[in-house]
Amino acid sequence: MKNKILLSIISIWIILAVFGVAYNCVKSVAEIKTWAFLSDAQKKEMLFGDLYDFLVFIEKHTNKNAHILIFSKDVRTFYYSIYNLYPRIISVATNKQDLAKSLAKTKYDYVVLYDQNASVSGYKLEASYSSKLTKDFGGIYKNND
């Protein structure tokens, strides 16, 4: 009896696996239609939304070895910035107190605000960003020194 049950489970498993392959084949065709004809940048925009666009914007307006403070409430911004913007050194502030503390302690090459409004004395606006698709906005402020 135990063996018969085991055999039945394995038989159902095999049937499900065959259906799974069929399902995955159909799904892959749909995935190809969605992704295959996009550029690398378009794919990253689809995956990471405005954040990717914004990081490309930062990359364009900052030096390669700059030390940048990013003020953003989204924790993903920090890790994704480190990944995308290396060798730029990224620090992050997630609230206004953090931002004030960091600015008092360290002289950054740039301060970047993403979806946040704040005053950053000692830095002047280098470039502004506004998303084409959403309400996201941002600004890059360069150290006056």
Added chain:
Amino acid sequence: MIDLFIVILSVIFITGIGFSVIKWLKLLSGKDNLLTLGYSYGLGVGLISFQLYLYSRLNVSWDKYLLIVPWGLLMILFAFLNKKRFKFNFKIPKLGKIQYSLLALILLAVSYTLLEALLRPVSVWDAWAIWLMKSKVFFIDGKIMPSTLNYVRSDYPLVIGLLGTFIYLMLGKVNDTVVLFASFSFYLFLGILFFGIIKERFGITYALLATFLLLAVQNLIRHGGRLEVGQADLALGYYFFICLSLLLSYLKNNNFKILILLSVFMGITTLIKFEGIPFVLVLEAVILYRIFTKKLYQHLISMLLWIIPVVDWQMYKMTNHFIYTYFSGRPIVVSTSKTINAFWITFLELINVKSWNLLWITYLYSLFTFKIFRNREFIIVNFMVLSQLAVYILIYILTLNNAPESTIERLLTHLAPMAMLYLVLLAAEKNLKTKINRSILFRHLRWKV
């Protein structure tokens, strides 16, 4: 397209390194080429990572040619010394209808997994925040710098990161889409190895069926090529499976060369993810038990092969004052609700048919229904699976910020190939392969085992 071609060549090269070393040192004598190939990618990945790590420690440049030439010479030397003995004779056996059908299903599964791996850039958080992050920063820095490791806030071991770095060095640039072919390769070589092991013992049809069931598990497909690709979990599952298969081999014949290879793989396994350490410790306990009961004291020296890399990595972290460690972000806190949650979520994932098909349900059924301690292989395989699962649940219970909801499916990926091996052994022992042959499902297909 050229990038992809270079990455494929790099993976072939890495596999070639592993293959040459295994064959040259006769570490798997008596095993066929397909089975050796299954182990080769894993060994090659460990060796090129060690090479990059060593070069960095000795301040040797990561110049492409300085990396390739030593291995190239080794492969040429191996081919020259073995030109009479070694033949690339992968014999293609004569297959029946059902065997062709199973092969076609396997190839379909592998094909769409590969296709999807290359369709998108890396997208899952851990892949870019940990593994490919290291690949990228090491590539840009041209070496491993402790300050950079502190900067990226990770003290995870380096093998997977360095594999990506090796690919980038071969490409000469960062390409976070084609690099995923190296992750897909773990899925592919797991399939080859699994097939090779089952075929050696139970014949080709049973091996094809078991391999198909393994490779069609949705979670392995996700880690091999869908949105989870680029993480280290499937790689760890592959290395766990390698270690277990070599352990079973060693326990069968006490072969010292198998133990040497196993120890090398144990060293690599500990340097894939932290989860490799408890696994290797349990494995070593089994080996030590065998060594002492059989009085094989000269085998004790093999331990150095995995202990040295582990100790070296721990010393490296200590001497370079790593700030962000695994436990620094996960303080120890125990609570009843956390304990219940750990068991409950793990159970829910085990019965999640969407992710695992019936793998874990069959495994649980067999655990509670059959005598799992009847033979030595059953004991060893289940001991390795269950002890590791117990470690994961314990970590959920003991540490904070470790939610089983978001991680248990990844952790079970480590154990799935071993659980599958147990089910294959059990089904073979129960002679179910013959019964499946006679069942309604295959009656009309005239499946000959």
